[in-house]
Amino acid sequence: MDIVESIMKVLAAGLLLGAGIPALFALGMRAEAAGEGELVTSTGGKNPALKYLGYFLVGLAVLIIIVGILWVTRQTLLYYFDLRIFPDFAYK
Structure with missing residues (x-):
């Protein structure tokens, strides 16, 4: 059941971010x-x-x-610029 639960979480996040943001912009x-x-x-x-x-x-x-772009690049920003934008738990 863990696999099905994980798949559902990924599906929900994909629908929210993949279709939700363009729908928000259109509205x-x-x-x-x-x-x-x-x-x-x-x-x-x-x-x-x-x-x-x-x-x-x-x-x-x-x-x-x-925020999504900054989240994806957080490790690069930390490595090259020593810049922490998000809380410490995001870097572990």
Whole structure:
């Protein structure tokens, strides 16, 4: 059962990161467009709340990508620059 449990964890992480981040970005773009009143299905003028929600979602997607790149390169950053970005448990 340990193998099945491990496979399910990898599958869940892959779905979350592989499809979740692009979906988050797409929702952010859609919310920003709706906030600007640029969508055909938009029922009215500008909605600043949707516009800022879109900015937040796109920014969150970009932040997740940056943290992911830093996580992958953490050992290299430690080796070449003696730079520890994450807590000590990440380097053991």
